[in-house]
Amino acid sequence: MISYALDRESLEEIAEAALERPSDAMFYDDRLFTTHGAVLHWAERGDNLLEESNYLTALDLIRSAADDGRTDTEVSDAHVIDGSAGHWLVGSLRTIYVQVYEDDAIRCRDCDEIAAWAVSRKKHGRRRFLCDSHKDTWDWETERHGLRALPPIEYRPRFTAAFKQAGEIVTALEGYPILDESDYSEREHERFESNLNEALSDAQREYEYDSEAQTADIAERAHEELGELYGQHADGAVAWDAVAAIYRDARNAYFAELANAHLNAPIAGQLALIAA
Structure with a gap:
């Protein structure tokens, strides 16, 4: 609190x-x-x-x-x-x-406003309550029936x-x-994750012929760099063009590795020829 x-x-x-x-x-x-x-x-x-x-x-x-x-x-x-x-x-x-104000706050005798002033009769001690607007309408000196009143005092409701x-x-x-810093940070991170997933899905749709396994591998490769986008924009916002560029670079590197692995793989029977 x-x-x-x-x-x-x-x-x-x-x-x-x-x-x-x-x-x-x-x-x-x-x-x-x-x-x-x-x-x-x-x-x-x-x-x-x-x-x-x-x-x-x-x-x-x-x-x-x-x-x-x-x-x-x-x-x-x-x-x-x-x-x-x-x-x-x-x-x-x-x-x-x-x-x-608490339920027992007293209201002005002439309107529905919360009372700000109170006065008591000297003889009977009965109090009258008025707001600021109606304070000057009351004759505090003579009050009613010639009974003098005590000076008005401020009424302070709880x-x-x-x-x-x-x-x-x-x-x-x-x-x-x-x-609450922690509440805001948690909401910001949740918003970032949601925005990032949406932007990533949009970037992946450009490569419709990639298999699910390839898409998952590429996303895993881009994961760390995508995470670095957190905090670059307010309220967990994500720049979609930045996500698309990171995913594209990760995809290019992924398929470049696949190509190199394929080109450098030994040809069937190659070892037998060398041994001969």
């Missing part, structure tokens, strides 16, 4: 950004941008392997933080949403939405464990772009 021990001010800044509702979008779930804020995105139909690794790693870390110490996923199921929606630019966009972890992840990514 990532731990940056963020202070209250930092978490509030992240919460404000996460809960800011886009003006040009509609959402299928009323919780989005009301109780649950957006913290991380992934264009899952794209080729950005780092984005994929970070998203899935973050999702697992955030859900684990929500369920810490539990034997079920009841909390994470409520506090964490793995949302997916169509997007005009990237096709499909997955987004992690996290419940920002953040969920899931949101704290999400905030730490967002902060971590600002300093370094990879959440």
Whole structure:
């Protein structure tokens, strides 16, 4: 679990950004941008392997933080949403939405926003809660029925464990772009192997008259040099022309050896003639 021990001010800044509702979008779930804020995105139909690794790693870390110490996923199921929606630019966009405040967070008496201020009557101690927008609409001095009120104090609702972890992840990514080096490396290598096999199959199709055994021998001969292509391009990508050139050179060397072996092989009866 990532731990940056963020202070209250930092978490509030992240919460404000996460809960800011886009003006040009509609959402299928009323919780989005009301109780649950957006913290991380992934264009899952794209080729950005780092984005994929970070998203899935973050999702697992955030859900684990929500369920810490539990034997079920009841909390994470409520506090964490793995949302997916169509997007005009990237096709499909997955987004992690996290419940920002605990369920007992009190809302403004005049709207549905989370309260930011509280005031108590001196006589009865009954508290009123208001958001920043409605704070100035309340007459704190006289309140109601001539009962004076204590000065307003800031109300500080508790953040969920899931949101704290999400905030730490967002902060971590600002300093370094990879959440889990081993996860990204494993995904990159798997992508490289898949791309390499596809490029190699394409290169082999050019030589349709080679037998399966010959094709396998040539691929084995080219194996080491093909492996050196790993890491030359981002996200496990492979240059197909480079694979074709390596396979062609390996094939030429393979058949050159076969030809030399055939030309230098002893002719039947040759030894008998020499002995005579």
